[in-house]
Structure formats: structure tokens, C-alpha cells
Amino acid sequence: MARRFTDQQLRQLRNEVPFPWLLQRLAWPHRRRDGQLIFVCPRCGESRSDLNPQENLVRCFHCQTNFNPIDFTMAARDCGFVEAVQHLLSLTDRHQTH
Numbered sequence: 531m532a533r534r535f536t537d538q539q540l541r542q543l544r545n546e547v548p549f550p551w552l553l554q555r556l557a558w559p560h561r562r563r564d565g566q567l568i569f570v571c572p573r574c575g576e577s578r579s580d581l582n583p584q585e586n587l588v589r590c591f592h593c594q595t596n597f598n599p600i601d602f603t604m605a606a607r608d609c610g611f612v613e614a615v616q617h618l619l620s621l622t623d624r625h626q627t628h
């Protein structure tokens with residue numbers, strides 16, 4: 531299968547899509563409390579989670595899963611990698627106005 535995305539595109543999605551923004555765009559249940567980002571884990575359904583802003587990962591403490599923005603989109607939309615990346619690219623296209 532031909533590669534559809536460049537490494538740079540994938541790196542940008544993993545490193546530069548902010549989770550608070552992503553959760554909002556996915557209309558995914560979440561809230562902020564005392565500086566923490568609490569979301570419903572798409573894998574186990576629990577809300578014991580936090581954001582690691584340095585790594586741009588979110589972690590579920592219940593099922594011990596780390597999600598980057600691509601992983602999270604795959605889990606939240608129950609779709610494959612290619613579809614998740616396409617979805618993220620379309621969201622970020624609309625996000626950037628230039």
C-alpha cells in the first residue's frame with residue numbers, strides 16, 4: 531500500500547494537536563478540573579485520566595493506556611489509522627485560517 535501521509539504530517543498531528551481542542555472537536559465527553567483534563571476513556575469508559583502536555587499524550591489510569599491524538603481519534607471514532615489521520619487533517623485544515 532502506498533504511503534498516504536508524510537512523516538512530517540504524522541509528527542505534527544502527534545505533537546501539535548492540543549488535546550483540549552481535539553476533545554472539543556470530536557465532541558468527546560471531558561471536563562477540566564484544577565488544571566487537569568478529565569475525559570471518558572474511549573477504551574474502558576472510566577474517567578480517571580490526565581494530560582501530559584510535555585509529551586502531548588493523555589493517559590487513562592484505569593486501563594493504563596496512553597493515547598496520542600491519532601490513537602485517541604481511532605479509539606473515539608472506532609476507526610482505523612488512515613481514517614483517523616484523514617479526519618485529524620481535515621479538522622486541523624479548518625482550524626488554520628491561513
Ligand SMILES: [Zn+2]
Pocket residue numbers: 571572573574575576590591592593594595
Ligand atoms: Zn481506560
